[in-house]
Amino acid sequence: MDLKKVPLNDIHEKLGAKMVSFAGFNMPVRYSSDLEEHMAVRNGVGVFDVSHMGEFTVKGPLALDLIQRVTSNDASKLIDGQAQYSCLPNETGGIVDDLIVYKVKDNDYILVVNASNIEKDWNWISKYNLKGAEMKNISDDTCLFAIQGPKATAVLQSLTKTDLSKIPYYHFAMGDFAGVANICISNTGYTGAGGFEIYCPASEGIKIWNAIFEAGKSVDIKPIGLGARDTLRLEMGFCLYGNDIDDTTSPLEAGLGWITKFTKEFTNSTALKKQKEEGVKRKLVGFKMIDKGIPRHDYPIKDGSGNVIGKVTSGTISPVLGIGVGLGYVTIDKSKPGSQIFVDVRGKGLKAEVSKLPLI
Secondary structure, three states: OOOEEOOOHHHHHHOOOEEEEEOOEEEEEEOOOHHHHHHHHHHOOEEEEOOOOEEEEEEOOOHHHHHHHHOOOOHHHOOOOEEEEEEEEOOOOOEEEEEEEEEEEOOEEEEEEOHHHHHHHHHHHHHHOOOOOEEEEOHHHEEEEEEEOOOHHHHHHOOOOOOHHHOOOOEEEEEEEOOEEEEEEEOOOOOOOOEEEEEEEHHHHHHHHHHHHHHOHHHOOEEEOHHHHHHHHHHHOOOOEOOOEOOOOOOOOOOOHHHOOOOOOOOOHHHHHHHHHHOOOEEEEEEEEOOOOOOOOOOEEEOOOOOEEEEEEEEEEOOOOOOEEEEEEEEHHHOOOOOEEEEEEOOEEEEEEEEOOOOO
């Protein structure tokens, strides 16, 4: 199968990025080193091209009704210019995908979904669109850049008259940006380092990318690959679909009870409500390694007696802490912060401690 290319593919190759197959796309995993790129975002400013993500518009008088039926969070609470983290529950207790719902105005919404699930999510939502909300897949026509880090706001402010200090977390504004009209400037960062995302037409992608880098020259702005994106989100304890959540994990097990609102009916809400009342048997937790070692996806997690009590879903060395950190599912009795667990690294039980999120 041919890999899809993001509109700026050639630019990334010219910058010397190591390109890898990710979610069906040819994507830059790193330009220099994961560590250098990670710290550039934590301390300065970096730009991710995440144009592989999916975007659907849902419009018309039946838009909200459809979104309410397929998502777990309560989108009726959104005001114009507000975004909401949510998920698409499946019919068997798991998650089709996690997503962000943007309310542009009444009867006008944008859903942002994971690249690996564009077709799956489109088919899933369409299946429930029996009343005729107007849906359009604009993924191929949209570029998405995430400009992240403590210096991001100052760099971007020089390119727009929109007052970025007035866009709170999980809100967005439509405005002129780098000389292009009607650009979505959004504050829903996935790194915990501050910054904004720019959604623009694919035809304007190169112009906007170049303008951002020109504006950030004086503060040593850097392009950032998927490698550092993963370590940055992991330090924050943010879930990655396919690793920490999937078709078999309940939003309640994954600590996503806060986006699961039983004030309305949605896919599988009756069963999930029952699960909430009865209590879950396992829970997604963050942990830090006490013994030296790197936890990896699917490594078994054991208790002090060597019994398997769960598994690692994401793991790495935290560039900020300099130790192994991870996310994983464990039995409820081991899910409290401070609980001691053991990660099986190649047959060795290495000591770790359950920690509150974020991990840094």
